[in-house]
Structure formats: C-alpha cells, structure tokens
Amino acid sequence: MTIDLHTHSSVSDGTASPADLVRAAAVAGLDVVALTDHDTTAGWGEAAAAAEEAGIGLVRGIEISTRYRDAGVHLLAYLPDPDDPSLRAELDRIVVGREDRVPGMLARLRELGIPVTEEALAEVSPDNRVTGRPHVADLLVRLGAVRDRDEAFARYLYDGGPAFVDRYAADLVTMLGLVTGAGGVAVVAHPWGRGSAAVLDEAAFADLAGAGLSGIEVDHLDHDRMARSGLRGIAARLGLVVTGASDHHGTGKTGHDLGSETTAPGQLDRILERAAALGSPTGLVGRERR
Numbered sequence: 001m002t003i004d005l006h007t008h009s010s011v012s013d014g015t016a017s018p019a020d021l022v023r024a025a026a027v028a029g030l031d032v033v034a035l036t037d038h039d040t041t042a043g044w045g046e047a048a049a050a051a052e053e054a055g056i057g058l059v060r061g062i063e064i065s066t067r068y069r070d071a072g073v074h075l076l077a078y079l080p081d082p083d084d085p086s087l088r089a090e091l092d093r094i095v096v097g098r099e100d101r102v103p104g105m106l107a108r109l110r111e112l113g114i115p116v117t118e119e120a121l122a123e124v125s126p127d128n129r130v131t132g133r134p135h136v137a138d139l140l141v142r143l144g145a146v147r148d149r150d151e152a153f154a155r156y157l158y159d160g161g162p163a164f165v166d167r168y169a170a171d172l173v174t175m176l177g178l179v180t181g182a183g184g185v186a187v188v189a190h191p192w193g194r195g196s197a198a199v200l201d202e203a204a205f206a207d208l209a210g211a212g213l214s215g216i217e218v219d220h221l222d223h224d225r226m227a228r229s230g231l232r233g234i235a236a237r238l239g240l241v242v243t244g245a246s247d248h249h250g251t252g253k254t255g256h257d258l259g260s261e262t263t264a265p266g267q268l269d270r271i272l273e274r275a276a277a278l279g280s281p282t283g284l285v286g287r288e289r290r
C-alpha cells in the first residue's frame with residue numbers, strides 16, 4: 001500500500017493537470033494520492049473523475065497559506081467541505097492576496113532590468129487558478145534570465161529577496177477552526193522546512209493540537225533525519241497523526257517524485273476516521289473498489 005498525501009497540479013504551481021497528475025500517480029504505483037493545490041479546491045472535480053477511471057484512491061485536500069507568530073506555515077486540510085462558506089471566504093481572501101502582489105513583483109523585476117509583463121506571465125501558466133512565485137520563476141526561465149525555478153528563487157524570489165513581495169496569509173489558529181468546522185483534517189506541512197522551524201516547537205504543537213490540529217507531515221524532503229526523529233517524538237507525545245509525502249510539483253521542482261515519501265496505511269485510516277468524526281461530507285474517492 002503506497003500512499004502520497006501532498007501533491008500539486010497546474011491548478012496551482014505544479015506542472016501536470018489534475019487528471020494527468022492522478023494518472024501519473026497510478027502509473028507510479030501509488031494506491032492513494034492526495035491532491036493538495038495551494039489555497040484552492042478548483043482541481044478536485046477533474047482529479048476525482050480521473051481517480052475513478054484509473055482505479056486509484058484520491059484524497060481531496062488543500063495546502064493553505066497561514067501565518068503563526070510571524071512565520072509562514074503551510075497547513076494541509078484533508079477532506080473539508082469545499083462549499084463551507086467560512087472556509088471558502090478565507091481561501092478567496094488568500095487567492096486575492098496572491099493576485100494583488102503580482103504587479104509589485106513584476107515591477108521590481110523590471111527595475112532590475114528584466115522585461116517581464118503580466119501578459120507574458122499569463123502565457124507561461126494558462127491553467128493556474130492561483131498565482132505563485134513559481135509562475136514568475138517560469139517566466140524568468142522563459143526570458144532566459146535564469147536556468148530554472150531554483151535559480152529564480154535563489155537570485156530573485158526567495159523570502160525577502162529583491163523581487164519578493166509579501167502577501168496575505170490566514171491566521172493559523174483561526175484557520176484550524178475553519179478547517180475542522182468544515183469537517184476537514186488539519187496537518188501541518190513540512191513544519192521544520194523553510195521558515196516555520198523557529199516557531200513550531202513542541203509547546204507550539206501542543207497549542208495547535210488544542211486548536212484542532214490532527215497531524216504533522218514528518219517525512220518530507222525538507223526534513224533531515226534529525227528533524228524527522230524530533231517531529232516523530234512530538235507527534236507520539238501529543239497523539240498526532242504522522243504523515244509523509246512527496247510534495248510533488250511535476251517537472252517544476254526536482255527531487256519530489258510521486259511516492260518518494262509516503263504515509264503508513266494506519267495513519268491514513270486515522271485521518272479518515274477523524275474526518276468522519278468531524279462530519280466531513282467529502283469522502284475518499286475510489287479506494288473502496290480494492
């Protein structure tokens with residue numbers, strides 16, 4: 001049983017369509033895959049249809065941009081009601097914030113002598129429903145300013161970098177309430193990766209568990225062996241679910257192949273049980289056929 005609970009499609013900053021992503025997951029031998037595009041459920045329908053056809057389990061999720069004690073934290077929300085009005089309103093606010101900062105980032109790049117335009121950006125990523133720095137990175141690649149996304153981030157787009165513009169992110173504790181209120185299961189993504197490691201110590205996880213957090217993404221490429229063992233200990237002490245996932249972004253990010261990090265079946269069962277207990281109307285697609 002191979003389970004990968006964190007992937008992105010071209011609806012956000014991955015490179016494959018939701019249907020192609022699900023088919024690729026089946027080809028890669030996954031039994032269950034979660035689609036977790038940034039801040040949107042727009043890919044869910046297409047992914048669900050593809051999962052039914054490919055005979056693979058699909059967990060519908062979202063990777064939500066939040067803030068905790070001034071640090072950016074990515075929160076995975078599994079199986080929330082996509083029509084919950086309060087959750088939708090906050091996701092819409094994040095997506096608007098993403099769009100609002102694009103002109104500022106492009107203006108900074110033009111000041112640095114790179115002739116970027118909004119029209120060219122739209123051509124680079126015609127399918128995406130949310131805009132992120134990776135799309136700007138792809139534009140820089142297309143213009144020959146950098147070799148790949150990594151170089152674009154390293155030179156221009158990193159947090160605080162010359163072309164970086166901050167954006168709205170939801171308060172993490174508030175978002176935990178919104179996700180669980182919509183029947184969703186909340187898991188902190190790559191907590192000890194970029195940015196959030198300094199604020200997410202054991203006391204913080206205890207605080208978050210009290211606010212509705214269900215799990216920690218432990219097995220992620222951004223975590224070395226020490227980080228994983230530390231996080232596993234915290235999860236065990238706090239009774240939190242432990243997940244692992246590739247954080248696949250298609251060809252946009254190397255080292256994140258589908259199934260390269262995985263979640264144990266018993267941990268997925270805990271997520272599904274928690275979703276049921278929270279009254280989630282969003283079931284797992286497809287897996288019951290096996």
Ligand code: AMP
Pocket residue numbers: 013038131132133134149150153154249252253
């Ligand atoms: P944004 O969502 O616009 O704030 O951009 C952040 C996203 O860019 C993250 O979710 C990552 O998927 C991606 N990212 C961050 N650093 C890099 C990097 N060095 N190379 C490629 N993608 C990155």
Ligand code: ZN
Pocket residue numbers: 008013014038249
């Ligand atoms: Zn991403």
Ligand code: FE
Pocket residue numbers: 063074189190
């Ligand atoms: Fe993330």
Ligand code: FE
Pocket residue numbers: 006008063247
């Ligand atoms: Fe991600």
